[in-house]
Amino acid sequence: MGEEKDISFFSQRGGREINLKGSLVLPGFTDCHTHFTEYAVNKYYKYRLNIHESITFEELMELINEKAGIAPSGEWITGWGWNKNRWNNILPHKKYLDEISSRHPVALDSKDGHTLWCNSMALKIAGMDHPTGILFENEGRPVRDVIKKPSKEHYKECVKKAIKEAIASGLTGIHICEGAFEFNIYQELFRDGELNLRVTWHFPLDLLEEMISTQIKSGFGNEYIRIGCVKIFTDGSLGSASACMFENYEGVNHSGKLLIEEEELCNIVTKANKEGISCAIHAIGDKANNMVLNVYEQVGKFPGIRNRIEHSQILRPEDIKRFSENHIIASLQPIHIANDIPLAENYWGKRCSYAYPFASFLRNGVRVIFGSDVPVEDFNPFKGIYSASTRKYLNNNEKQSWYPGECINVEQSVQAYTVGAAYSSYEENIKGTIAPGNLADLIILDRNIFDIESEDILETSVKTTIISGKMIFEK
């Protein structure tokens, strides 16, 4: 179990250590920000393409061809993840897809989600005529509206496979930001005794009124399904330079924009918090974060409320302590760093000294929780821990640490996946630590991550996952 100090934070909370021949036993991890069903269907639905960003154009065509070979006529072939910037001199066009199939509608989302690449049959079904089949933003709406969703049973099969994978990665809980259709999937799995991963649900803003009408509040639920927050967006993303900043992006003449005004947000948060519903507000740029902090400050503290900011990727230094002053949870996805460093440098320049400021958050007493934003990034928590504790491009140990002063140590990273996560879902009395009376959610690792070279953290493998005292995964 490494040195005594390594596990002291568990022991202090009544934790118990289990000595298993050099293995390390930890409380199960919770990924606090996922779009899990989307991930599950992307990965496991048989007519859905799982497009890795690094795929070549030829490989992608081959993949589509494969699906067309097995899919019955008329079946939609969909996918997500292509990035034309990776392809030299090839511009996506409907003709490439038409060459592969005129029997299947094909519609493929770009990695950033802003572009939909369709073949002629997909356009036809949507009643559209379009010269290239490359539909930007709302242009894609008519096609999206007619894409046939997999059946509920298909969804369940995909989700069950993804859950198995998550459990094997050391996760015993996940937070999901999705809608009521997806919520239903997990509830039916629970009803049928097939849900063995704990789920906290964050509802979209457009269900806030219904939550209030039925008085469904944050923290309500059972040990497998719990109501989380209402999720609200305030800006875009770093990748598309749409996160809202105080100053312009480097070298260009814009600074992103807010998707909602402060006053309106204030009304929404007040309304939700007053009714016992906590908020999880997406804010990436420093200005968006600043506005959300203003709002939380104005709204004040309602009983039972545990508000969060999702991502909090870049901040004005003076805003960091406002999280703790106002009891706001910072919900971060450290693995974003692995891919974002060049982008962040390029767009935010020197401002990056307060990007993903893990150490500053902790120094200021802020409650930090970790997640992955899967399917945007991999949900393997050891990649997250590595990212938070080393801050290296592509999680490549050869690279320099990026703003190493903001690295936190492995213990602190583990806390963000365990005790921090448990607090955010109102479960600090039953989860997040190894303690008598707590749910027995444990993972056994093949190495002591508190006492190894950082590069070895990436190789960590989970030997056993135990949920509610039941061994549900063993390598």
Add this chain to the structure above:
Amino acid sequence: MGEEKDISFFSQRGGREINLKGSLVLPGFTDCHTHFTEYAVNKYYKYRLNIHESITFEELMELINEKAGIAPSGEWITGWGWNKNRWNNILPHKKYLDEISSRHPVALDSKDGHTLWCNSMALKIAGMDHPTGILFENEGRPVRDVIKKPSKEHYKECVKKAIKEAIASGLTGIHICEGAFEFNIYQELFRDGELNLRVTWHFPLDLLEEMISTQIKSGFGNEYIRIGCVKIFTDGSLGSASACMFENYEGVNHSGKLLIEEEELCNIVTKANKEGISCAIHAIGDKANNMVLNVYEQVGKFPGIRNRIEHSQILRPEDIKRFSENHIIASLQPIHIANDIPLAENYWGKRCSYAYPFASFLRNGVRVIFGSDVPVEDFNPFKGIYSASTRKYLNNNEKQSWYPGECINVEQSVQAYTVGAAYSSYEENIKGTIAPGNLADLIILDRNIFDIESEDILETSVKTTIISGKMIFEK
């Protein structure tokens, strides 16, 4: 503990008996049909009159006078329960109330809920002019709309007192048929650690859409607050001769009427059941019950659904077995018998041989659960057990049993309050029996109700109530 057979149904289910010097230990009782908040506020809100049906006119005037003495000017004095048929030659009129107070608006509901008796100030606040202040049905709406509700804090205080009373009566759980405002009260008590009675919530039909939008399903929740059914009305009541019968009420030319058509009900039930929401349908007359059975039959069995009929007071004999054939729970309030016998005889005549047919239900393998319909009747479960096992007018032991063939024994009655109740709230694996692994919800009685004269059942007193292993009441 009486003879062995007496407790065999607990033992068979893994129950354990505890011998406590002649006391009897039972699983805590659940009252499966209450309007608990209404009861709490009626009884405990300081400016609310708790009018017993047997009150004389003079006593009532005295009671109002008392409240007027303590209530600040302008405070509403409200109440429920007066019955002019009990008063010789006195017709209620606003003038009597005006004589007592012109400083307080006064509005008093009749026992049957159809008439509102107001003073001039109440009428004035509602912007009405009315010669007598006796408002029938919808006439009362403008006044009801302006009656100032007690504050949420007042509600909580009342509910806490009523909970204390329920626990002292041997209840460890209740089902509540009320709206979202009331639901909130219990959730806030739970949040603040002040809810020590288990609650199952039945939502009104007008929240069905919102339940579906958020995918809140029956059985969801924690060990203190659980989502029950959506409640739907199909007819009126025996007292007002508005329960819907196949044949006319005796001696008159009407048979009550359905409040909803079969087809519409079928659509609603299908919609709810499909989404995992069970239905609790109010049906009192034989025709209403028949229609609900038709509907449940047509809708069929959706996974996880546990539909109920509330009251099921009178049935065609051939309809009884349809409950078990279609897995429908019969939710009855045996204490209604104590007051209803003369009314039922008068209105239903010979048809009464299938009124409150407890024994027929059990003989046909129907799952029966018991409740009180509080505030309509007293929630003391021993009165319910006495009623079900003796069927005597006014629970008076001197009277003859009414259709004694439909009496059930004490064990069967206890089951309806325990194992039956637990099943109806999806908690048969944690409640309703004394068994290892179950919640430790127990009551200790001062006598062995399985082995005493029936009249002594009414005198039963609860010595101790234990919820979740914690002694929360001791005499």
